[in-house]
Structure formats: structure tokens, C-alpha cells
Amino acid sequence: MSEGKPIYASLMAVQAELKAPKGQHNSFGKYDYRSAEDIIEAVKPLLKENGLFLNMSDEVVLVGDRYYIKATVKVVDVVTGESVQTSALAREAAQKKGMDESQVTGTASSYARKYALNGLFAIDDNRDADTNEYARQTSQNAAGARSQRNAYPSKGSVNDDLRSKAMHALSKEMQRVGASGEEVSALCGVKFGKTNSRDLSTGELSKLAANLEAWIAEQMGGGK
Known part of the structure; x- marks a missing residue:
């Protein structure tokens, strides 16, 4: 010593x-x-x-x-x-x-x-699966997508904008509850039979965001 x-x-x-x-x-x-x-x-x-x-x-x-x-x-x-x-x-x-x-x-x-x-x-957990790096990245990607659509509007821009808002809402909710990308992908499979959030419809994205905290608590409770 x-x-x-x-x-x-x-x-x-x-x-x-x-x-x-x-x-x-x-x-x-x-x-x-x-x-x-x-x-x-x-x-x-x-x-x-x-x-x-x-x-x-x-x-x-x-x-x-x-x-x-x-x-x-x-x-x-x-x-x-x-x-x-x-x-x-x-x-x-x-x-x-x-x-x-x-x-x-x-x-x-x-x-x-x-x-x-x-x-x-000084332990860096930014790339660990139980952090919200995925949520931040998803939020950044959604923001970039919105900027591109505003610069080059298309016929489906209204639907695209609704989907972008739904993705952004999900990202914000992931940050709020500390949910990882892996947890969200697993929920997509359990609740919707989809591989990840990118495969969800706009309605499914909104439903996932609205129920994210409860569904994660449900899975945590069932897995212990």
C-alpha cells in the first residue's frame, strides 16, 4: 500500500x-x-x-x-x-x-x-449494448433524413415525415428509459414478428414508443 x-x-x-x-x-x-x-x-x-x-x-x-x-x-x-x-x-x-x-x-x-x-x-460503456448510444444514433439518422426530405420533397414526403416523427419519438423514448438497440430489436420480434424497428410500420413504431417502458419491464420481470 x-x-x-x-x-x-x-x-x-x-x-x-x-x-x-x-x-x-x-x-x-x-x-x-x-x-x-x-x-x-x-x-x-x-x-x-x-x-x-x-x-x-x-x-x-x-x-x-x-x-x-x-x-x-x-x-x-x-x-x-x-x-x-x-x-x-x-x-x-x-x-x-x-x-x-x-x-x-x-x-x-x-x-x-x-x-x-x-x-x-473512467470506464467507457458507450458501445455496450445496455447503453443508449443506439438511441442517439437513431435520432441523428432521423434528423438527417428529415433534412434531406426538406431539401428534396417527394410525392411520399407526408408519409415519410410521419414515419420520421414516429422513429424520432421512439428514439427519444429509448433515451428516456435507457433502452438499448438490442432490447428494442428483441421487442420488435416478440410483439410484431419483425427483425428490428426499421421493419415496423408507422403505426407499429408509435405503438412501440408508447409501450416501450412497460414492455421492457415485462420482459425483465419474465426473465428473472
């Missing part, structure tokens, strides 16, 4: 050495991902080597009319008492089909802790 080293130097050493495996598998979405527990198990030996203590805490906060779990992750230098911390929020689902209240809160806590750990230990 090192003594007298500034806490940011110790934290930098941990960040440089940390390799957090993706030890979890989502059978519904067919992808691997890392959980908060995976990160914690991987970082424990490195914290010990650098004289750091890890502390995590949760609190329920009200934002607008919705409740969020706020997770705070802190590392403390055991010699100097210096500390560094980060926080992250995860919202409890409005619909709890298939899950009791403790499961819903526990899921929100796990997500919040994971993203707080990501921030503290």
Missing part, C-alpha cells in the same frame, strides 16, 4: 490498470454486459494496492413528479482521508409489471451505481 501519494495519482493508477469484464448475459437481448458487481470485484485488488477505500450509498430523490435513485460512489485515501466521489441517477419505472417494488428499486440502484462507478473509474 502506498503512503503519502496524492489521491488523484492513486485513482489514476487504478484507472490505468482496471479491466472490468462483462460477466453478465442478457438472454432477452442476446448480449453481454458488465454490472456494478463486475466492476467492484475487478477494482477491489487495485484499490487495496493503492490504499483506497470504496464506499457506495443510495438515496431517493424527487425530480419533477418522478422518483430517482441517486447513487454516490466515493474513494477515500486510508492514510490522508482525502476523497473523490461521483454520483449518477436512475429513474424507477412508472410501470412495474412483472416486478415488485423492491425489485424495481434494486434495478434502478444497480444502474445508478454502475454509471457512478463508470464515471469514477
Whole structure:
């Protein structure tokens, strides 16, 4: 254990050495991902080597009319008492089909802790399947498509615009609930018999966006 080293130097050493495996598998979405527990198990030996203590805490906060779990992750230098911390929020689902209240809160806590750990230990999950990168990209693609149609209007521009709006609404909803592209594609298969959202009709896209949070909660509840 090192003594007298500034806490940011110790934290930098941990960040440089940390390799957090993706030890979890989502059978519904067919992808691997890392959980908060995976990160914690991987970082424990490195914290010990650098004289750091890890502390995590949760609190329920009200934002607008919705409740969020706020997770705070802190590392403390055991010699100097210096500390560094980060926080992250995860919202409890409005619909709890298939899950009791403790499961819903526990899921929100796990997500919040994971993203707080990501921030503290510089873990990049942007390309992991349980992030909303797909939603952001879909939103960007929809915006680009709208720009092209405005520049070169066609006979089917009205229908195209309605579809674009439906795709954009779905993308916004994916961002809101933190749904991954893999989860949405799986829902397309379960609910509509389609490969992915691009194969859905405008009406089906709107229905998917309207029910996304409830359907994901339903699948999560059924898969545990």
C-alpha cells in the first residue's frame, strides 16, 4: 500500500490498470454486459494496492413528479482521508409489471451505481449494448433524413415525415428509459414478428414508443 501519494495519482493508477469484464448475459437481448458487481470485484485488488477505500450509498430523490435513485460512489485515501466521489441517477419505472417494488428499486440502484462507478473509474460503456448510444444514433439518422426530405420533397414526403416523427419519438423514448438497440430489436420480434424497428410500420413504431417502458419491464420481470 502506498503512503503519502496524492489521491488523484492513486485513482489514476487504478484507472490505468482496471479491466472490468462483462460477466453478465442478457438472454432477452442476446448480449453481454458488465454490472456494478463486475466492476467492484475487478477494482477491489487495485484499490487495496493503492490504499483506497470504496464506499457506495443510495438515496431517493424527487425530480419533477418522478422518483430517482441517486447513487454516490466515493474513494477515500486510508492514510490522508482525502476523497473523490461521483454520483449518477436512475429513474424507477412508472410501470412495474412483472416486478415488485423492491425489485424495481434494486434495478434502478444497480444502474445508478454502475454509471457512478463508470464515471469514477473512467470506464467507457458507450458501445455496450445496455447503453443508449443506439438511441442517439437513431435520432441523428432521423434528423438527417428529415433534412434531406426538406431539401428534396417527394410525392411520399407526408408519409415519410410521419414515419420520421414516429422513429424520432421512439428514439427519444429509448433515451428516456435507457433502452438499448438490442432490447428494442428483441421487442420488435416478440410483439410484431419483425427483425428490428426499421421493419415496423408507422403505426407499429408509435405503438412501440408508447409501450416501450412497460414492455421492457415485462420482459425483465419474465426473465428473472
